[in-house]
Amino acid sequence: MLSLPAVIAVQLTLPNAAGISLHDILVAFDFQWHGHYYYGAWVGLTDASGMAQTTRESVGQAFAENRALFPMDYKVPLEECDSRVRVLVTGNQDYVDRRRMAESSRLVTREALGVYTRARNALFRSTSATVDLADSPLNRIYTEILLVPVASEQ
Numbered sequence: 001m002l003s004l005p006a007v008i009a010v011q012l013t014l015p016n017a018a019g020i021s022l023h024d025i026l027v028a029f030d031f032q033w034h035g036h037y038y039y040g041a042w043v044g045l046t047d048a049s050g051m052a053q054t055t056r057e058s059v060g061q062a063f064a065e066n067r068a069l070f071p072m073d074y075k076v077p078l079e080e081c082d083s084r085v086r087v088l089v090t091g092n093q094d095y096v097d098r099r100r101m102a103e104s105s106r107l108v109t110r111e112a113l114g115v116y117t118r119a120r121n122a123l124f125r126s127t128s129a130t131v132d133l134a135d136s137p138l139n140r141i142y143t144e145i146l147l148v149p150v151a152s153e154q
């Protein structure tokens with residue numbers, strides 16, 4: 001059973017600070033139901049320090065809006081999802097492909113397209129971390145994710 005904390009905060013870090021800024025990286029998280037992907041939500045864009053955060057209310061509101069638009073896709077209440085969530089940064093070509101899909105979709109809002117355009121995710125490799133919210137305090141969850149710039153793959 002899922003119980004979201006009041007605040008969800010994600011801190012992105014780099015293996016070495018080589019002058020790369022961590023602002024405007026889009027961070028998301030995936031909810032699972034019985035171990036399978038069920039719903040994805042944005043934590044948001046990072047600030048200058050690499051921190052992105054959202055609230056229980058924002059996630060709940062976004063889920064309610066999506067559930068109203070797609071009732072056949074979201075039959076299970078969010079609270080019945082698994083307590084383990086995957087926090088992720090989609091990067092490199094995966095991010096470019098998702099952004100292109102969003103740009104060609106009529107279902108994506110102008111606000112969401114603005115976020116996709118502003119996000120600098122293509123500069124980094126995709127990465128994720130799993131967090132068990134059952135092990136976390138109900139007021140705030142904080143996790144760190146290490147980012148690796150695409151250029152360092154060589």
